[in-house]
Structure formats: C-alpha cells, structure tokens
Amino acid sequence: MTPATAKVIIEGLKQAGINFVTTLPEFNLQPLVQAIHDDAEIIHVPVCREEEGLGICAGAYLGGKQAAMVLMNTGFLLSANILTTLHYHTQIPVLMLIGYSGGMGEPYPAHTSLAKVTEPVLRALDIPYELVGRVDAMPKAIRYAQVQARSSRQPAAILMYQDVLFT
Numbered sequence: 001m002t003p004a005t006a007k008v009i010i011e012g013l014k015q016a017g018i019n020f021v022t023t024l025p026e027f028n029l030q031p032l033v034q035a036i037h038d039d040a041e042i043i044h045v046p047v048c049r050e051e052e053g054l055g056i057c058a059g060a061y062l063g064g065k066q067a068a069m070v071l072m073n074t075g076f077l078l079s080a081n082i083l084t085t086l087h088y089h090t091q092i093p094v095l096m097l098i099g100y101s102g103g104m105g106e107p108y109p110a111h112t113s114l115a116k117v118t119e120p121v122l123r124a125l126d127i128p129y130e131l132v133g134r135v136d137a138m139p140k141a142i143r144y145a146q147v148q149a150r151s152s153r154q155p156a157a158i159l160m161y162q163d164v165l166f167t
Contacts, residue, residue: 054087054094072099091153119159127156
C-alpha cells in the first residue's frame with residue numbers, strides 16, 4: 001500500500017465519522033497504520049492480537065466513539081469468537097477494514113487458502129461486506145459499511161483487494 005492510498009482511506013474513515021481505530025503491525029498495511037497513527041483526529045490504539053483490538057473497539061463504542069479495526073484476513077479468521085460472543089451478542093457495531101490476501105494474482109501460493117475461506121466465513125457469520133479493488137472506491141465503501149454497521153448494530157467489513165493493498 002502506498003502513502004497516497006493510505007491518505008484516501010483515512011479521508012474515507014473521517015467522512016464516515018470514524019474517530020477511533022485499532023491496528024496490528026502488518027507489512028502490507030504499514031503505510032495505512034502509520035497514517036492512522038499520525039492523524040490527530042483519530043485515536044489510534046495499536047494492538048498485538050485481533051481479538052484484543054475488537055474488544056477495545058467495543059469499549060470505545062460504549063464510550064461514545066465510532067470504532068474501526070484494520071487487519072488482514074488471517075486475523076479476521078482468528079476473530080470469529082469475539083465477533084459472535086461480543087459484537088453480535090451485545091449488538092456493538094464495528095467496521096473492519098480487512099486486507100484480502102490470497103486472491104487472484106497472489107504471489108505467495110500459501111496464502112491462496114485464505115481467499116477460499118474468508119468470504120464463506122463472513123457469510124457464515126452474517127457479516128455484510130464489500131470487496132473493494134479500486135482505491136477511488138474506498139471512501140464510498142467505507143461510508144456505506146459504517147452506515148450498515150451503525151444501523152444494524154453489528155459488524156460490517158470492507159475487503160481490500162490487491163489493487164488497494166499494492167498501489
């Protein structure tokens with residue numbers, strides 16, 4: 001991801017009213033993580049595990065913040081338990097911006113299994129999502145997903161495809 005792409009995503013987060021973001025250190029997402037960290041209008045909480053970040057997002061929501069988490073699909077797959085037992089059970093919305101590793105054009109064959117299960121798991125958890133492959137489509141997708149999360153009081157996700165991650 002380039003710094004220019006990160007800037008577009010940050011603007012989308014702000015347009016959607018997001019003011020609290022948790023992130024993990026992830027190579028493919030580093031420019032976005034750094035841009036979030038550097039933005040004075042967004043509270044940034046770096047975390048060590050995805051479940052921790054989603055729990056912190058829940059607390060932020062209860063404290064009046066509009067929260068999002070930035071993670072890769074590997075981390076999303078690790079988070080099914082907290083999404084169902086905390087976010088669904090207590091109706092706490094969260095927007096997830098998920099880097100979608102393993103799709104067509106993936107240079108690392110070991111990652112292709114991630115693409116095979118990411119969308120089926122989202123559907124099984126009844127989490128609405130949009131697969132976004134163009135940087136210029138990110139702000140609108142973020143706004144729409146945040147509206148969905150807030151109005152349904154449930155998680156919603158944006159899957160950031162190759163062209164968003166690597167341009």
